[in-house]
Amino acid sequence: xxxxxxxxxxxxxxxxxxxxxxxxxxxxxxxxxxxxxxxxxxxxxxxxxxxxxxxxxxxxxxxxxxxxxxxxxxxxxxxxxxxxxxxxxxxxxxxxxxxxxxxxxxxxxxxxxxxxxxxxxxxxxxxxxxxxxxxxxxxxxxxxxxxxxxxxxxxxxxxxxxxxxxxxxxxxxxxxxxxxxxxxxxxxxxxxxxxxxxxxxxxxxxxxxxxxxxxxxxxxxxxxxxxxxxxxxxxxxxxxxxxxxxxxxxxxxxxxxxxxxxxxxxxxxxxxxxxxxxxxxxxxxxxxxxxxxxxxxxxxxxxxxxxxxxxxxxxxxxxxxxxxxxxxxxxxxxxxxxxxxxxxxxxxxxxxxxxxxxxxxxxx
Numbered sequence: 154x155x156x157x158x159x160x161x162x163x164x165x166x167x168x169x170x171x172x173x174x175x176x177x178x179x180x181x182x183x184x185x186x187x188x189x190x191x192x193x194x195x196x197x198x199x200x201x202x203x204x205x206x207x208x209x210x211x212x213x214x215x216x217x218x219x220x221x222x223x224x225x226x227x228x229x230x231x232x233x234x235x236x237x238x239x240x241x242x243x244x245x246x247x248x249x250x251x252x253x254x255x256x257x258x259x260x261x262x263x264x265x266x267x268x269x270x271x272x273x274x275x276x277x278x279x280x281x282x283x284x285x286x287x288x289x290x291x292x293x294x295x296x297x298x299x300x301x302x303x304x305x306x307x308x309x310x311x312x313x314x315x316x317x318x319x320x321x322x323x324x325x326x327x328x329x330x331x332x333x334x335x336x337x338x339x340x341x342x343x344x345x346x347x348x349x350x351x352x353x354x355x356x357x358x359x360x361x362x363x364x365x366x367x368x369x370x371x372x373x374x375x376x377x378x379x380x381x382x383x384x385x386x387x388x389x390x391x392x393x394x395x396x397x398x399x400x401x402x403x404x405x406x407x408x409x410x411x412x413x414x415x416x417x418x419x420x421x422x423x424x425x426x427x428x429x430x431x432x433x434x435x436x437x438x439x440x441x442x443x444x445x446x447x448x449x450x451x452x453x454x455x456x457x458x459x460x461x462x463x464x465x466x467x468x469x470x471x472x473x474x475x476x477x478x479x480x481x482x483x484x485x486x487x488x489x490x491x492x493x494x495x496x497x498x499x500x501x502x503x504x505x506x507x508x509x510x511x512x513x514x515x516x517x
Contacts, residue, residue: 205239217311221343241437272291285388287299323340349454
């Protein structure tokens, strides 16, 4: 995982002012949704679900909040499916940059001659995220490329809001009943990950490494970057035509869905057990179908090189799961843990592992 140097922290007054602004934005956004629902509600119609008001509120709050929401949308094991589906629109449907912001981003990233370096750039984005937008352009030799541009002046904004979110999670970490949960640790880990995604040059290098390590998998396509044109604020890569989302699974024939699931798992296992370089953000906005009936793996802003010892423990876990050896699975998990509390309920953990292996062990 790569990291970006954190800008100087804002003063305490500035942080309190931002906290008040966040509270006002959330409160007014939810209140506006409630009033709209009350005015438009017809007899017999159910009240609007509160979470439907979240995407526009999060957009107004800014990219750091959107990133945390994007991560939350992938946790269907913790949140209701309807909440995850609502937050999922933030993966690629964030309001794009205005034309003046686009021009400023191009000038800052590529210099005053950017039109000569990227002739024919289409100002309509093909993708719009919280930190960057993606545009189609052409190189002087006619090659089609995708240009990912970081939004102007975003680094300081993201760092400020991440500190605010981490402060809230630090307080929750001390709350009664929550002290045993790694809330603060998760907040700081996610914050570091989001800051790392600001560095598009590091992402370009990760993309090149993924393309090389996954090249033997003919059904996976990773766009290769043009490193000479990349910088911390700009990533220029091969343009993959005909992309379609994998999110609307019901539109894909059942046999093709089964094959796609198999291919994606082969790619994941290749990263986990063979190369050790893992794409850690495989949500539907980053895993798309191509016009060649292959799978495109995009956005390498969150990658991680697994240490050999952890890779070994992962392999031990899944091998023991296949052999239906629950105690072997439990030992692999405990050996990979950063720490095990003295009063940890190891007997209860062992029983839970027995139940997990009894349910999933040996399944194809």
